[in-house]
Amino acid sequence: MNKFLAMLKDSYKEAVDGWIFTVMLVLSGVVSLFVLSISYRPISVEQAIPKMLPEMRNIGNPQPFQMVSPDRGASPKLLVYQYSAKVDEVAAKPRGGDIWKDEVSFRLKIESSGGGGIEVGADKQPKKIDFNAFFRDSFTEAVRIWAVPAGAEKPAFTDELAIEFLKHQLVGATRLDVTDVRKIGEREYRVTANGASSPLAWPHKPSLFFGTVPLSIFEMPLGDQIHLVENTFVNGIGAWFVLMAGVIVTAGFVPNMLRKGAIDLLLTKPLARSTILLYKYIGGLIFVFVLALAAYGGIWIAIGLRTGVWAPGLLYCVLGVTFYFAILYACSTLVGVLTRNALVGIVVTVLFWFVVWIIGTVHNTLTVLDNLEVQGAPPRAAKKADAKKTEKPKNEADEDEVPDGPPKPPRTLVKVFEVLNAVTPRTKDLDTLTSNLISRELLSEGEQRREGLKLRSIDWGEVLGVAGAYIAVFLGLALLRFVTRSY
Amino acid sequence: MPVDQSVIATDGLCKTYGSVEALKGVSLSVNRGEIFGLLGQNGAGKSTLIKILLGIVRKSDGGAMLLGETAGRSDIRKRVGYLPEDHQFPQYHTGASLLHFYGQLYGMSRAERNRKIPEVLETVGIRKRMDYKLRTYSKGMKQRLGIAQAIFHNPDVIFLDEPTDGVDPVGRKELRELFEKLRDEGKTVFVNSHLLGEVELMCDRVAILQRGELAQIGTVAELTKQEGRYVIGLADGEELPLDELERRGLKTTKVGDRWEVLVPGEADIDTIVRLLAERGLKLRHLVAKKQSLEDVFVEMVDQADPGVDNRKKKTREVGA
Ligand SMILES: Nc1ncnc2c1ncn2[C@@H]1O[C@H](COP(=O)(O)OP(=O)(O)OP(=O)(O)O)[C@@H](O)[C@H]1O
Ligand SMILES: [Mg+2]
Numbered sequence: 001m002n003k004f005l006a007m008l009k010d011s012y013k014e015a016v017d018g019w020i021f022t023v024m025l026v027l028s029g030v031v032s033l034f035v036l037s038i039s040y041r042p043i044s045v046e047q048a049i050p051k052m053l054p055e056m057r058n059i060g061n062p063q064p065f066q067m068v069s070p071d072r073g074a075s076p077k078l079l080v081y082q083y084s085a086k087v088d089e090v091a092a093k094p095r096g097g098d099i100w101k102d103e104v105s106f107r108l109k110i111e112s113s114g115g116g117g118i119e120v121g122a123d124k125q126p127k128k129i130d131f132n133a134f135f136r137d138s139f140t141e142a143v144r145i146w147a148v149p150a151g152a153e154k155p156a157f158t159d160e161l162a163i164e165f166l167k168h169q170l171v172g173a174t175r176l177d178v179t180d181v182r183k184i185g186e187r188e189y190r191v192t193a194n195g196a197s198s199p200l201a202w203p204h205k206p207s208l209f210f211g212t213v214p215l216s217i218f219e220m221p222l223g224d225q226i227h228l229v230e231n232t233f234v235n236g237i238g239a240w241f242v243l244m245a246g247v248i249v250t251a252g253f254v255p256n257m258l259r260k261g262a263i264d265l266l267l268t269k270p271l272a273r274s275t276i277l278l279y280k281y282i283g284g285l286i287f288v289f290v291l292a293l294a295a296y297g298g299i300w301i302a303i304g305l306r307t308g309v310w311a312p313g314l315l316y317c318v319l320g321v322t323f324y325f326a327i328l329y330a331c332s333t334l335v336g337v338l339t340r341n342a343l344v345g346i347v348v349t350v351l352f353w354f355v356v357w358i359i360g361t362v363h364n365t366l367t368v369l370d371n372l373e374v375q376g377a378p379p380r381a382a383k384k385a386d387a388k389k390t391e392k393p394k395n396e397a398d399e400d401e402v403p404d405g406p407p408k409p410p411r412t413l414v415k416v417f418e419v420l421n422a423v424t425p426r427t428k429d430l431d432t433l434t435s436n437l438i439s440r441e442l443l444s445e446g447e448q449r450r451e452g453l454k455l456r457s458i459d460w461g462e463v464l465g466v467a468g469a470y471i472a473v474f475l476g477l478a479l480l481r482f483v484t485r486s487y
Numbered sequence: 488m489p490v491d492q493s494v495i496a497t498d499g500l501c502k503t504y505g506s507v508e509a510l511k512g513v514s515l516s517v518n519r520g521e522i523f524g525l526l527g528q529n530g531a532g533k534s535t536l537i538k539i540l541l542g543i544v545r546k547s548d549g550g551a552m553l554l555g556e557t558a559g560r561s562d563i564r565k566r567v568g569y570l571p572e573d574h575q576f577p578q579y580h581t582g583a584s585l586l587h588f589y590g591q592l593y594g595m596s597r598a599e600r601n602r603k604i605p606e607v608l609e610t611v612g613i614r615k616r617m618d619y620k621l622r623t624y625s626k627g628m629k630q631r632l633g634i635a636q637a638i639f640h641n642p643d644v645i646f647l648d649e650p651t652d653g654v655d656p657v658g659r660k661e662l663r664e665l666f667e668k669l670r671d672e673g674k675t676v677f678v679n680s681h682l683l684g685e686v687e688l689m690c691d692r693v694a695i696l697q698r699g700e701l702a703q704i705g706t707v708a709e710l711t712k713q714e715g716r717y718v719i720g721l722a723d724g725e726e727l728p729l730d731e732l733e734r735r736g737l738k739t740t741k742v743g744d745r746w747e748v749l750v751p752g753e754a755d756i757d758t759i760v761r762l763l764a765e766r767g768l769k770l771r772h773l774v775a776k777k778q779s780l781e782d783v784f785v786e787m788v789d790q791a792d793p794g795v796d797n798r799k800k801k802t803r804e805v806g807a
Contacts, residue, residue, distance in 0.1 A: 003591060006591035006592055013577070014577065259575050264538070264541075265571060265576070267542065269564060269593065270562065271561065272561050486543070486545045
């Protein structure tokens with residue numbers, strides 16, 4: 001244990017000796033200060049309520065209010081319907097406390113045109129367009145689909161059902177503490193709520209540099225704003241910086257240790273060779289862990305101080321990024337032992353990282369394209385490629401309206417990438433995991449369902465298993481070489 | 488450990504690097520409480536021998552024992568100190584922090600380290616610089632630190648690969664005294680060196696490696712002793728009766744105003760002394776001539792192959 005600490009301290013000394021560590025620390029300090037300078041002010045009730053029910057501009061980017069799960073939300077199926085919600089006559093009864101706790105009432109008008117429902121995912125199929133039935137009224141259809149228990153017949157549309165449905169959808173999409181929904185006209189409802197259940201749900205207006213630069217375009221629920229900073233900037237771009245700095249700094253660890261005249265000194269200490277290399281490896285991991293903790297932790301504290309939100313999701317991501325790095329560093333260690341050259345280590349590791357990333361990205365895109373299917377009209381490519389495939393009985397009435405499906409990617413390509421993705425560390429899936437850790441605490445239930453779409457097809461045991469196997473194989477080969485070699 | 492047991496023993500030790508045969512069956516043993524010097528030209532295999540004993544290099548064949556154990560085992564390393572040639576200490580350490588690091592690896596307690604480190608740095612004369620980063624050290628200072636790290640954990644055997652490389656003359660003398668002190672404490676010191684004068688002064692026994700083979704081994708006195716070579720000097724103006732000596736089968740050469748005579752046996756020098764007395768010559772100078780280690784070494788090497796100890800590459804065996 002003492003020897004381990006000594007090796008760690010040595011690795012630490014080596015890491016902080018270079019300028020990269022300092023630069024990274026300064027950088028995270030600057031970014032943390034920047035985040036600390038952002039102030040968030042809750043906007044007025046009149047402005048806030050419409051913002052909580054944004055219009056759905058694009059069916060590919062569904063809004064939670066229009067996303068429906070059958071069986072009163074219990075089914076894993078998710079469908080998107082094209083109706084829109086218009087909010088007006090917003091009135092607030094201030095209670096003297098925070099705005100978001102004020103009692104509110106507003107008029108909700110549902111406008112529904114005809115149009116398809118899109119099934120965006122169930123089980124292992126991330127996206128599947130269901131144009132099977134074209135509805136004259138998608139709102140009616142949404143209510144009926146929502147109410148249907150698994151395997152049962154769709155019930156008839158009633159006003160009571162519509163009210164229950166709206167209550168459920170409003171709570172899921174806005175996190176308003178809805179107390180009453182009353183029908184006041186044709187597709188017109190009066191909604192009253194006891195404020196929002198959390199300030200995260202309430203749209204806030206951010207401004208930079210302690211209120212000097214207001215950013216009106218980002219008037220979104222606070223949770224969404226924090227999510228944007230944490231998920232996109234910290235866990236996306238920030239993680240990239242941390243990993244890159246980690247790869248560059250630690251690539252020198254093993255080659256430096258193996259220099260002639262340096263390795264002799266270490267090999268004559270009472271430590272097994274395997275122990276020396278493993279300690280070096282763990283030293284690198286701890287270095288990146290500390291770096292990530294400093295970067296993420298600084299921003300997390302800044303956000304907490306400014307918003308009062310101390311959601312620990314971002315802190316868990318420190319472990320996620322460290323695990324990601326563990327894969328890269330195992331590669332770098334192997335190359336270091338084989339070539340004793342830091343530069344080669346960096347180049348090969350970055351290449352490996354890039355290849356794994358490309359495979360993951362292409363695989364994800366192909367899977368989405370492959371599952372995108374217009375029922376009743378087999379995809380063009382599939383028609384040609386697979387003539388024998390038994391087709392489902394067509395819906396005669398809808399046939400004219402059903403467009404051709406988008407072109408399918410070639411089967412072989414899909415298969416190749418399925419295999420490639422299965423046998424490489426699925427770093428894309430790790431990204432998804434960390435994203436989910438962040439969104440879990442910040443987004444509404446509806447938004448989470450949308451974010452969680454990608455998650456459903458991921459088998460975590462498999463992902464961690466494959467990544468772990470890569471680490472084991474890389475380190476195993478490195479150890480084999482290191483333990484048997486003459487220096 | 489019994490006193491008579493050898494601390495280091497190799498038996499037919501071989502090492503090949505690819506096609507280079509660095510060691511070709513070296514057998515030697517070093518006893519406890521000895522300063523042992525290993526000499527040889529560049530590339531003779533000296534460092535390779537030490538590295539095999541320490542487990543840094545894997546042997547190809549033969550046996551190597553250190554402190555009664557098979558060389559290379561990690562459990563005896565606590566009892567061994569080592570100064571490598573061309574050592575590269577991590578530049579981000581200070582002298583003191585490096586020794587603290589190594590001390591921790593040796594399992595020394597903090598108290599022990601705090602006591603020993605300033606003490607040993609004082610001994611090698613760099614205590615004042617112990618809190619400076621190593622990148623600010625001069626070559627000789629690094630070398631002194633290297634010696635400090637080889638001895639500070641109180642090892643039983645100390646391997647020093649060219650220990651006085653870069654150290655100034657005064658420092659060398661101090662280090663020599665240090666090694667002798669360690670020997671007197673019962674430690675075994677194994678030195679690789681090219682500084683023959685130094686080796687001659689401090690080593691109890693010496694071995695010479697040549698092309699990976701043991702060419703000579705013995706005490707310094709044994710190696711430098713020369714059978715029956717004497718230097719004779721007479722009073723001014725007197726000449727040695729060369730013809731008479733030649734008749735008796737003795738070879739003489741004039742060196743300056745003295746003569747070197749090679750006599751076959753111990754006793755024969757007395758006949759020369761008697762002869763000189765008979766002739767009425769006045770003997771002023773008579774010494775048995777001793778070679779310096781350097782003479783022995785250079786002579787041996789000149790016979791072999793001057794220059795670097797370069798071997799022809801092993802011819803690849805067919806089918807191997
Ligand atoms: N790692 C290595 N790979 C290949 N050949 C090596 C290696 N190390 C040493 N050799 C070769 O083995 C032979 C012995 O080298 P070694 O370093 O033991 O010599 P040395 O006696 O210590 O020489 P010097 O006095 O120059 O230090 C040399 O021919 C050298 O070229
Ligand atoms: Mg050498």
